[in-house]
Amino acid sequence: MKDIARQSMSIKVESMDLLNGQIKMEAHASATYLAMASWCEQNGFFTSAKFFFKQAEEEREHMMKIFNFLVDTGGNPISPEVTGINHDYSSIVDVFESTLEHEVKVTKSIHNIVKKAREIGDFATERFLDWFVMEQVEEENTIRDILDMIEVTGTEGVGLQMIDNQVANWIE
């Protein structure tokens, strides 16, 4: 019996489902960072706004990377529905703390897919995610560095404006 299915698709459907979930998560991250950019613009943190505009773009690139992987492997990529984007933040510190929280969630989700792919012997998916594992290390590190800078600078007096100016160091 000719194996049409295996000839048409080179990953497991369980990986495909999880990757579709990840597509949604990256889209959600992109939309969340766009909301943060909006908040920063409206509250006078223009450098931070720039930082989040860039982050939003990067998250969309992550999403497209996974989307294209599903195309390449013969899967069924699903264009995500993105809802429930928070636009309310109590301070710029709150914005960056939420960012770190969000990135940690994304890291956990990616690790979970790697684990699952390994369990079911889906080597293509496992290797594909190598890049994402390392990317998450970088992203978490960036936000942690910014939070450290915030801590050192302090939020009193001109602190907030100094914080915003220094965010420029993390925009390549």
Place this chain on the structure above:
Amino acid sequence: MNVIFQSTYYTLYQAADQRCFYLDFGQKIVRMSLCQLLSLRHKVMNIDIENHFDSDFNAHGFEVLMLCNKEHLFILNTLEVLDLKKLVSHSFISLGLSAEVPEVTFS
């Protein structure tokens, strides 16, 4: 044509020479590519069966299923949905595209 899996109401066949699949719904046989089969899987697996037992969400326990770019329309009751879910999960295992041990819903 080979049978990939047969459930209570449905049968999935593979037609290797035509590089496609046929899904026998009883009253109609639908020709499908693997992409369309994946799309069917997505739709069927996303049906929340618990809503069938909550009249606020699904008063009559019916599900409208459109297949192959809206070429076909099916109206399924709860038992048929469960059976189709079973067919889909077992079929993908038979096809070697799923590693999962399927949940046995009913026999």
